[in-house]
Amino acid sequence: MSKKILKKTINDFRKNTLDDAQVRLARNASIRNEVIELAMDWEHFRKIDHSFSDVITGEMPATNQKSSGRCWGFAGLNLFRIYLGRKHNLKDFQFSQSYFMFWDKLEKSNYFLESILRTTDEPWNSRLVMHLLDNPIQDGGQWDMWVNLINKYGVVPQSEMPESYSSSKSMRMNRMVTRKLREYAKQLREAKHYGASDSELQSRKTDMLEEVYQMLTIHLGIPPESFNWQIRNKKKDFFRFEKLTPQTFFRDHVGLNLDEYVCLINCPMGDKEYNKVYTVEFLGNVVDGHRIRYLNVESNAMKQAAINSLKNDDPVWFGCDVGKHFHRDLGIMDMDLFDFDSFYGTKFGMDKAARLEYGDSQMTHAMLFTGVDLDSNGNPTKWRVENSWGDKGGEKGYHIMTDKWFDEYNYEVVVHKSCLPDELVDLYQISEPIPLKPWDPMGALAK
Numbered sequence: 161m162s163k164k165i166l167k168k169t170i171n172d173f174r175k176n177t178l179d180d181a182q183v184r185l186a187r188n189a190s191i192r193n194e195v196i197e198l199a200m201d202w203e204h205f206r207k208i209d210h211s212f213s214d215v216i217t218g219e220m221p222a223t224n225q226k227s228s229g230r231c232w233g234f235a236g237l238n239l240f241r242i243y244l245g246r247k248h249n250l251k252d253f254q255f256s257q258s259y260f261m262f263w264d265k266l267e268k269s270n271y272f273l274e275s276i277l278r279t280t281d282e283p284w285n286s287r288l289v290m291h292l293l294d295n296p297i298q299d300g301g302q303w304d305m306w307v308n309l310i311n312k313y314g315v316v317p318q319s320e321m322p323e324s325y326s327s328s329k330s331m332r333m334n335r336m337v338t339r340k341l342r343e344y345a346k347q348l349r350e351a352k353h354y355g356a357s358d359s360e361l362q363s364r365k366t367d368m369l370e371e372v373y374q375m376l377t378i379h380l381g382i383p384p385e386s387f388n389w390q391i392r393n394k395k396k397d398f399f400r401f402e403k404l405t406p407q408t409f410f411r412d413h414v415g416l417n418l419d420e421y422v423c424l425i426n427c428p429m430g431d432k433e434y435n436k437v438y439t440v441e442f443l444g445n446v447v448d449g450h451r452i453r454y455l456n457v458e459s460n461a462m463k464q465a466a467i468n469s470l471k472n473d474d475p476v477w478f479g480c481d482v483g484k485h486f487h488r489d490l491g492i493m494d495m496d497l498f499d500f501d502s503f504y505g506t507k508f509g510m511d512k513a514a515r516l517e518y519g520d521s522q523m524t525h526a527m528l529f530t531g532v533d534l535d536s537n538g539n540p541t542k543w544r545v546e547n548s549w550g551d552k553g554g555e556k557g558y559h560i561m562t563d564k565w566f567d568e569y570n571y572e573v574v575v576h577k578s579c580l581p582d583e584l585v586d587l588y589q590i591s592e593p594i595p596l597k598p599w600d601p602m603g604a605l606a607k
Contacts, residue, residue, distance in 0.1 A: 173312045180419060184505055196487060199503040204496045210555040213545050214471050215531035218242040220252050222557020224550035226328035229299030232479075232526040232605060233260045234548035236306045239475050239528055240414045242317065247413060249393040256321040259406070261330075263313045264305070265297050269372045269444040270339060272296035273365050275442050276345045280352040291598050296341045299330055300606045301445065303574045307418045308449035313383075314406030315414070320381045320387045326379035333379040337372060344368045344417065422580055422588045423595040424462050425572045426600055428513040432456055435584075439593035440603035454602060455588045459567050463540060466529055468579035475528045477544070479572035482525035485565060491547070491554015493561040495568055512568055522601035523571050530558070540566070571602070 177183050189198050205210040220241060225234045237255040245253055252571070275292050282289050326333040344365075351361060389409070401413075425438075432438065439452045465474045486493045501507050515521035531544030543566060545559040553559065577585045596602060 169353040179481050180505070182505055186505075195500075195503070196498055199498045200487075201497060201499045204494060205490075208490060208492055208560065210298060210544075210558070210560060212531040212533040212542070214321075214467075214470055214534060216242065216470060216475055217546060218246045219252075219546070220245060222546065222551045223254060223257075223548045225257070225548045227325075228261075228328060228330040229607075230257060230261060230327075231548055232301040232303070232306060233257060233264070233309075235526040235528050235546075236260075236303075236310070236476050237315070238546055238548065239477055240410075240416070241477055242530075243416060244413050247415075248391060248399065249395065249397075250515075251394050254318040256316045258323055258327040258380050259316050259321045259383050260309055260313070261299075261327055262321075262383050263309055264301065264377050264445055265337065265376050265380075266369065266373060267309070267312075267416070267447075268297045268553045269337070270365075270369055271445050271447055273344060273348060273368065273446055275284045275439055276348050277352065277361060277365075280349050284349070288442070288598065292340055293345060294607060295338070297334055297337055298607050299334065300604075301571075302443065302452055302479075302603070302606045303421070303423045304452050305445045305606065307421075308444070308446035310410060310418060312407070312446060312449070312456075314410040316384055316406050316409060317389055320384045320389075321381060324380050333376075337375050340368075340371065340375065346590060352444060373386055383465060420577050421574050422465075422577050422585060423454050423572065423574050424457050424465060424580075424584075425602060426459045426462050427454075427456050427516065427571060428511075429516050429601075430513065432596075433436070434458055435492055435587060436480075436594045437588060437591040438602065439597050440596045440598060440600055442598040443603045443606055448553075451595055452594065452603070453588065455584060455591075457584065459570075462570070462573050463563075463566065465575045466543075466573050467534070467540060469575045470532050472576075472579065474476060474579075475530050477526065477574040478529055478570060479523040479526045481521045481569040481571070482527075484521065484569050488549075488553050491545075491557075491559035493545075493559065493565040493569070495562065495564045516601050521569065521603075522604035524604065526605060527559075539563075555598075 221236055223238060224229055234257060237257060238258070241253050244250070272292065279289055279292065317504040336370060346363060348364065349363065364394060384406070386403060388400065388402045389404055390398070392398050434456055436456055438454045443452050466478070469476045482493070485495050485498055487497060510518065510520060512521070526580050527548065528546040529543050530546050532540050533542045535541055540563045542563060545561050547553070547557055547559050549557065551557040
């Protein structure tokens with residue numbers, strides 16, 4: 161049998177395709193229309209319902225990360241503002257997203273250069289070095305990276321460091337800083353090769369970081385060290401707080417102990433076991449900060465933790481593969497909303513594990529759960545999601561995730577340890593994490 165595509169084979173393809181009325185109909189419809197609109201299942205479309213049995217208090221208008229990959233930080237700040245809003249009875253508030261972005265880029269630059277120094281024995285074209293060079297200051301991040309930033313730098317109101325062109329549209333800034341970091345990587349590797357001491361390398365690295373700091377300042381501005389903050393609450397009462405620092409602002413006005421939170425994943429890949437703790441090699445931002453730490457559990461355990469949190473009136477930070485079976489305008493993630501099998505005349509048959517193992521899925525987006533719809537038996541049917549893409553999709557920026565979609569494409573939730581059985585908390589806190597390769601799909605949210 162021939163290994164190449166024969167002309168006769170192509171002719172057979174053509175004849176069989178033209179003879180298939182269903183294929184012709186789908187072709188004619190899709191030539192000038194979006195496939196997700198054509199493949200939408202009416203029976204599921206008509207049942208879209210934004211009512212929920214359990215919704216947390218303190219929801220605020222949706223935020224917008226615009227043309228940047230800062231979803232993980234937006235989700236973190238959106239979580240924080242719920243607590244700040246409750247404390248001060250606010251209708252709306254936003255933390256500065258540029259502020260965390262500045263420090264994240266600087267810390268990632270240092271983390272990258274340290275990783276380069278750790279891998280000087282590797283050839284420049286090794287998979288590891290190529291991976292490090294690919295995207296050293298990417299916009300994305302993970303929960304433990306978020307904790308590192310907040311513990312070190314705190315938060316500020318958006319009024320103290322507003323959005324800039326580059327914070328909202330980060331491609332050019334990232335590209336220019338990345339060019340310098342790759343240049344620095346070459347210089348550090350060569351200096352190490354020619355016998356530079358560790359102190360000499362660290363001194364050179366500090367000079368490099370100063371240039372990165374200056375570049376970030378050009379794009380984002382200079383982060384404030386102290387500030388005053390004044391607000392008017394829902395009752396029109398006025399308050400002013402003076403001589404705040406970013407650290408005291410977080411401590412006194414948000415007040416969460418982030419070290420008490422646990423990060424759960426559901427990853428059924430063949431190389432990962434349930435009830436084991438994992439980390440991802442060479443993934444991080446703050447050197448000597450928290451390592452990435454995931455406890456792998458079954459989907460139902462992850463759901464129950466999220467339900468416990470929401471019932472306690474606490475929102476849930478989570479990571480998923482948002483682009484799959486998702487209608488952005490309607491704001492719904494639903495496995496049954498699109499009948500792709502009928503539209504294409506073929507069955508898409510991979511399960512969750514296979515999609516991860518064969519590159520068809522990975523964590524791509526972080527958001528917040530702010531509600532859940534429980535049936536009469538207490539089982540979840542759908543989840544209320546606060547996104548960070550503005551107020552145009554769904555219900556003014558709040559989306560629906562069906563429970564079936566949760567099982568297939570949700571990978572991670574972060575909850576307070578009080579929402580978990582003691583044995584899972586002990587596993588998470590005590591276990592030495594098993595290292596995963598830097599390119600594992602469980603690290604993809606930080607890309």
